[in-house]
Amino acid sequence: MLKMNTHPRSATLPELAALGPAAAAAVRDLLRQCPAYRPTPLLDLPRLAQELGLAQLAVKDESQRFGLGAFKALGGIYAVLRLGQDYAAARLQRTPHMAELLDGSLRELMRGLTMVCASAGNHGKAVAAGCRLLGCRALIYVHRSVRPCRLEAIRAQGAEVRQLDLGYDDAVAQAGADARAHGYVLVSDTAGPGGDRVTGWVMQGYTALIDEALEQLPQPPTHVFVQAGVGGLAGAAAAYLAAARATVATRVIVVEPRRAACLLHNADAAVPARIAAEAPSVMSMLDCREPSLLAWRVLRETAYAYLAVEEDEAVHAVRRWAAPSDGDPRLLAGASGATGLAGLLHAGARAPMREALGLDAAARVLLINSEGPNDTQAFTEQTGLSVVWPAQASMHA
Ligand SMILES: Cc1ncc(COP(=O)(O)O)c(C=O)c1O
Numbered sequence: 266m267l268k269m270n271t272h273p274r275s276a277t278l279p280e281l282a283a284l285g286p287a288a289a290a291a292v293r294d295l296l297r298q299c300p301a302y303r304p305t306p307l308l309d310l311p312r313l314a315q316e317l318g319l320a321q322l323a324v325k326d327e328s329q330r331f332g333l334g335a336f337k338a339l340g341g342i343y344a345v346l347r348l349g350q351d352y353a354a355a356r357l358q359r360t361p362h363m364a365e366l367l368d369g370s371l372r373e374l375m376r377g378l379t380m381v382c383a384s385a386g387n388h389g390k391a392v393a394a395g396c397r398l399l400g401c402r403a404l405i406y407v408h409r410s411v412r413p414c415r416l417e418a419i420r421a422q423g424a425e426v427r428q429l430d431l432g433y434d435d436a437v438a439q440a441g442a443d444a445r446a447h448g449y450v451l452v453s454d455t456a457g458p459g460g461d462r463v464t465g466w467v468m469q470g471y472t473a474l475i476d477e478a479l480e481q482l483p484q485p486p487t488h489v490f491v492q493a494g495v496g497g498l499a500g501a502a503a504a505y506l507a508a509a510r511a512t513v514a515t516r517v518i519v520v521e522p523r524r525a526a527c528l529l530h531n532a533d534a535a536v537p538a539r540i541a542a543e544a545p546s547v548m549s550m551l552d553c554r555e556p557s558l559l560a561w562r563v564l565r566e567t568a569y570a571y572l573a574v575e576e577d578e579a580v581h582a583v584r585r586w587a588a589p590s591d592g593d594p595r596l597l598a599g600a601s602g603a604t605g606l607a608g609l610l611h612a613g614a615r616a617p618m619r620e621a622l623g624l625d626a627a628a629r630v631l632l633i634n635s636e637g638p639n640d641t642q643a644f645t646e647q648t649g650l651s652v653v654w655p656a657q658a659s660m661h662a
Contacts, residue, residue: 266573267618268529272565280465280563284501285508288469289476292343296473298363299342299398301331305474307481312590314630317613321629323486324586324606325478328597328637332655333390334418335550335602335636336474336498337454341391342398343470344452344463345380349399352378352450372400379404381449383440385433385494385550386415387636388454388467393424404449408436410545410552414640434539434555455495455557464497464559471501478631485513486631488624490572490612492520492604494551496528496560498635503567515631516569518622520608522546522576527556528564529571537561547647548579550601550636570622574607580647582607586634587650597652599644602636 282288296302306326314322327336346363353371354360365371378401382392389405396403403424407416408431419426429436437455444451456464479485489506493499496519503517519528524543531537539555546552582603586596598606609630612618619625638644638654645651 266523266526266529267612267621268532268571269621270532270565270568270570272532274566278563278566280559281504281508281567283465284468284472284504284563286476286505289472289505292339292469292473293476295346295363296339296343298367299331304477304481305330307478308594308596310589310593312593313585316590317609318626319624319628319630320626322632323478323482323630324596324632324634325474326596326634327474328602328634331394333394334639335387335390336471336633337387338391338394339473340454340467340470340497341388341452342395344466345392345395345399347466348380348450348452348463349375349378349401366399369400375400376402378402379447379449380452381406381440381444382452382454383408383433383436384419384454385552386411386418386639387550389419389424389426390422392452393419393422397423406436406440408433410549412640412643414642418639432542433553454497455553455555456559458558461559464557468497468501468504468559471498472505474633475502475505479509479513482631484629486515487627487629488516488518488622489631490518490520490605490608491633492548492551492601492608492635493528494525494553495555495557496564497557498633499528499568500557500560500563502633504563507567516622517567518608518612519564519568519571520604521571521573522548522551522579522604523573524576525552525554526571526573527554528561529573531556531561532565532571547576547600547643548604549640550599551604572608572612574604574611578607578611579604582610583644584648584650585610587648596634597638597654598634599636599638599640600647602634605632605635
């Protein structure tokens with residue numbers, strides 16, 4: 266299902282500047298102070314591009330970001346560092362340098378801080394890794410369908426993990442309520458009303474990957490197919506590219522599981538609403554029923570179109586990357602990581618969609634492999650392929 270974005274553009278949304286190239290440069294400056302920060306690879310897939318009739322197909326491979334298996338490390342760690350700095354500043358009556366926070370000299374102070382978030386897996390792992398860097402406590406809520414390997418990966422970063430008998434969106438609400446009740450600091454990657462500040466930092470963190478990709482690409486992309494859960498990644502990508510529009514004109518297509526297409530269904534809403542629950546999606550990191558208000562606002566102004574894909578299309582995309590055409594590099598992805606490719610293959614196979622999106626022989630498409638096969642069992646069940654995956658690698662290794 267394809268829905269073009271027909272929302273009128275205001276062109277004055279303040280978030281666009283906050284998520285633009287200057288902000289991304291500041292994020293990268295800060296992240297360079299962390300161990301294990303380095304740009305992730307950008308891979309060129311010339312054979313698949315040829316098969317799809319495109320000029321170029323490039324994939325930003327986030328599967329090894331910070332050794333944490335997903336792009337989410339950028340946003341979670343960046344937001345935790347900013348929050349930790351604020352916390353210390355309020356107690357020291359001066360703003361400490363990030364180096365002081367990272368070299369352990371403020372550990373005693375940081376021990377008094379608890380950060381909390383709800384997560385399907387990757388955001389929680391990132392927040393836990395950031396808290397470990399600062400020496401503060403991480404408390405991560407996961408919803409009922411999160412698989413044990415995901416819980417273990419979060420625990421391996423030193424966090425306390427609580428599995429709640431709730432769905433994802435209710436676990437998010439619970440984390441917010443408990444933060445207020447107990448004086449914890451909430452690190453949410455999805456914004457409810459008034460929740461823009463920290464979620465904005467999380468999204469700013471994600472802009473670093475688009476900034477890196479534009480440095481790595483010979484020419485800017487004409488299209489980005491980017492997968493969405495609550496919309497933070499897609500919103501960050503689209504806002505960055507909109508802010509850079511003077512030099513880059515890119516169409517951003519937001520790809521969601523058909524079962525959890527909360528952005529597509531809320532594209533024309535005056536106020537976004539929770540969509541009806543369906544069976545869990547194999548794209549488990551995208552299985553959200555309510556968009557982030559911040560991402561939804563940004564995407565209304567910046568997305569070119571919304572596209573929904575079926576379960577089997579995501580699994581097919583995982584296989585396509587894992588067993589590539591001759592000459593193309595192999596990419597290891599979980600189903601959520603390959604959903605952008607599923608969207609491209611879906612649109613590429615349908616002439617009216619190709620035309621509506623301008624996917625032609627001049628198109629240069631960028632995809633994001635947003636996570637590796639972090640759930641190796643699911644990967645093997647879905648693809649029939651076995652995989653050795655260093656999902657638990659720690660930032661300190
Ligand atoms: C691997 C992966 N891809 C994509 C997303 C989507 O990000 P967002 O929820 O910001 O839309 C997530 C979110 O957790 C994720 O873990």
